[in-house]
Amino acid sequence: MRILIQCLLLFSLLGLSLDADASLRCNGKLVKTGDRMFEVREHCGEPDVVVPLHSAYTVRHGHVPTREEWQYNFGPHRLMRFLRFQDGRLVQIRTGKHGFRSSPGSCSPNNLETGMTQLELAARCGEPRSKELRVTSKRYRVDGLGRVYQAGQAAEDWIYDFGSNRFVRIVTLINGQVVNIERSSSRGS
Structure with a gap:
């Protein structure tokens, strides 16, 4: 009986956290x-x-x-x-x-991370130099649990120029989440 009450209490607590x-x-x-x-x-x-x-x-x-x-x-x-x-x-x-305070002027390639949201990316680094829309031709890992976005997803590439002494970065977003960060072979302007 005591175990049943504990289980019911646990489920009710879980229910409250899900409803929250x-x-x-x-x-x-x-x-x-x-x-x-x-x-x-x-x-x-x-x-x-x-x-x-x-x-x-x-x-x-x-x-x-x-x-x-x-x-x-x-x-x-x-x-x-x-x-x-x-x-x-x-x-x-x-x-x-x-949440955070926006500071788009202080962005560097080290601030870029897979898994961050579009909101976090825009707040940290501001608007990119350019954006390119495309359909993906490969799979992208979503998280450490092994979930992936299959090929054929709509993606947006945000291109960031960090200056002439650094390589341009291409940040790929799918559904508002950074799934890939690629270093270009060209340096910024």
Whole structure:
């Protein structure tokens, strides 16, 4: 009987921690899964980064996003939040690392890391010299657990120029996450 009570207590605690990520408090208002995009924007403000994850093509409107992720950096005293929307409704709220203050002027190749979010990359290094959209021809590892993005994914290459004495870096992002950092054979300008 005692073991049963302990198990129920454990499951209820796990249930509470899972539900904690299903909502977010912004400016005193509760944002939860199922909310519409305009409601989230009204309570939390504009996201720091919007990452389109999937779109559908219509003749009348062109590419219309069906899934996207909004990335919020609430500063160094709060955790970053990643909100996924499908067809205009909030379907997932994930919690990231502690937020940060932007300092794009102090970026070096050593600041680049696989696994960082597009939000972290933009905050650390600012806008790249250029961006290139492409479809991947190889697999990219997502994390240390062995998960991968298969070939054929939409990817964005951000090209960073760190000056004439350093090689240009090509940072590959898939779904708003850095999956590869490549050193170019050419030096910056």
